[in-house]
Amino acid sequence: MNQYELTVCGGGTAGVAAGYIGAKYGLKTLIIEKNIHLGGTMTSALVMPVMKSNTNNINCEFYNDFIEELKKYNGQITYSDGNRGWFNPELSKIALDSMLERVKCDVLYNTEIVDAVTENNHIKSICISAKMLSLYIDSLYYVDATGDGNFSQILKNNILKNPNSRQPMTLRFHISNIDMKTFSQWLLEIDKDRDVTSVYEVNGETHLSTACTWDMSKNWALRPIFEQAVKNGDLKEQDTAYFQIFTIPGMPGTISLNCPRIVLDKDIDPLDPFAASKALTLGRMQIWRLYCFLKKYFPGFENSYISNIADMIGIRESRRVEGEKIYTKDDILSGKTYNNPVLHADYPIDIHSYNKDGYTLQHTKVDYELPLKCLKASGYDNLYIAGRIVSADFEAQAALRIQSSCFSMGEAVARDVINLIDKK
Template sequence: MKFDIIVVGGGTAGCACAYTGAKLGFKVLLIEKNSYLGGTMTSSLVMPAMNTKTKLSLNTDFYNELMSRLHNIGGQVTYPDGNIGWFNPELMKIVLDKMMTDAGVNVLFDTTVSEVIRNKDKILGIGLNDKIMKYIKSTYTDNINKENEILSEYIETTHLVDATADAKIFKKINLKFLNNSEKKYQPTNLRFIMSGINLKEFSDWIMELDKDRNVTTSYEIDGQIHLSTAYTWDKGGIKWALHPVFKEGIEEGLITEADSNYFQLFTIPKMPSSVAFNCPRILEPFDINDKVAYSKALKQGRESILRLSNFLRAKFKGFENSYISNIANTLGVRVSNRIEGKYIYTIDDLKTGKKFEHPVLISKYPVDIHSEDKDCSKLETIEQEYMLPVESLISKDYDNLFAVGRCISADFEAQAALRIIPSCFAMGEGLAKYLHCKDTKILGH
């Protein structure tokens, strides 16, 4: 049993890679540990996809197709600023399923890789746990002999793509990470959704409160109110209209000072009485590979969500009858393990717009570094478009091992600009197209 591409991780970048690869004629297996696709977009409830702010576009076919299919079932809207990235995370799961089926991607949910088979300089394949191996061999195999005997102990692949966000395949075979030598950190968030909100009342109240439109927007799109607003304890030159409301909440003991460190909300297409929150932000730095610390952070996040929901019901107009309807299954992680690739992309490359022969994405998105300390977060505008080379997706040690998504070979600052959803889509799509060109010798490698 042999695949052309095995993608491990059916999240943002992994789905784009698997879909594009299958569309180009590759035999693709996509392995996902959750019971649904979408990764950070669905399990961490991270939305919207940010606007890359570029005139040029590269590897945007998957993104456009996904948003167009979501739009057809009401799960996507475009804001007046032209951002197409506003989506409904539950409908996203359904649309991704259908896209993979249509492209012919073989998807395995609830599955992780037990071992990576390799020789000195090549990845040969992967092992899954015994039960799954038996099942998948009888389903996809062309190498079971007459006696129904399994001929190979592992699933072979020509290319192995690590799209697990934390580079878990690289970790399994003990490859070096760039972050091993750094002590740099961005806080995680545990996102949630509240429902039962009177959005009209809330919109009127918040638009009056933030008369200067410092951070609040509200539009009617496709018959639904779409609004967003924010408050953080970072000044950033902004006068936060919600400041007195949060101050009152802290004084009355409804929320803690830490609960107020970062607060952002926005509406969701096809959920007319719901609002999604990009908070609470977990301040305490921890290593994402440390499961004890990860578990503590999750519990802290859920306690904070309960306090925030009580505060919102008490202080926000339109929230009087609201309730928590969804808490993200996983923490939203901004940065974790980053691989060492054939090329380490740096913040200088990004700021100077360095050109490369085989780019996978073009973007102008700012360097977005969240900090656990007051007034230390940074959103640095970039003057010109920058591109990421495919060599930052290729393992330094194995020519047929790749990484796509937030774990690519880039320094901490550059990763802080590259990690947004459209860029992760472009990495996945760009890698699949690169492999296709390479395998068909178009690139002459």
């Protein structure tokens, strides 16, 4: 039997922060990850940059150390709005390995949790499967940081009910060999009021961001080009639902596309294996249409090519696990404060929709705080939940799911375990 003080299931955004901080402060820590690298949605689903939230956030030691590590590989820039969270997903895999190795956190790749041995409301050990072998891990505390709450599903934890609607999934990709000079000049010319476009030089590299969606909330400068492509049969209406791009540090001439948003006439349940598999197929077909469209309509893309398609579909929400407290939309909007909170944030309630003009972004007037009770699973005395599975209602999760908040959640659960073990 392998003995640990902290076992983190899922080495993604929240899980890697939990594992790193736990091991850095002396806990015998293990991360179990089903993929072959750390980072989860950040690396596998190609989701970047870290959204800017409150500059007074807490539990940021992992994030600060991650930024410093990335700098060693030229895998990070600070953008013109002061956001230091523009990172390179490929180099992040190396940076995270190096960080976890340094603090002596054990990591098991290619490994999934398949079962748990419990007694009353206590988890005694878990069974993991690696290359068709089963192995038992014994730990004092556990974290479900699997994004989809896969560990909680095994434990039969209470899953919070969803409203009738869901948020769409997105399959992200990269396009490389873009003539950035030509493209950025054209973009600045098109988006004269710079409403959604920014171009910025960092260390001799051109960095930029722009967007265009089918919601009429903004006067999108690129909108007429998308409409023309639909008329010409080069795009389908659903391909215009959401288009957003960011350049990537250390990858000159490459953009990360926060699209296609996969929309059908009915909402897709990311936990339904048939529907989720279909979404992948549709997503890749959309990627091809979008790429051909960009090559034809956007100057600078003439010699470009698709260089990466995410190996994990981007899921904004699936299972939310019931904790000792369920955080609500009112908690977000009222800015309620707590003793020893997990995070301070001001990121808005950001709900993507399947419907045209269905997107909602609700800003908060005051900062909000998250209490630790939302990260303590209600069913077990030694189980935490961290990341987008946080115990929160649908709307509150839509604010809490950003990467900086997930880092703080992971870090906070590790710190709680450190305190508990110290006190014993």
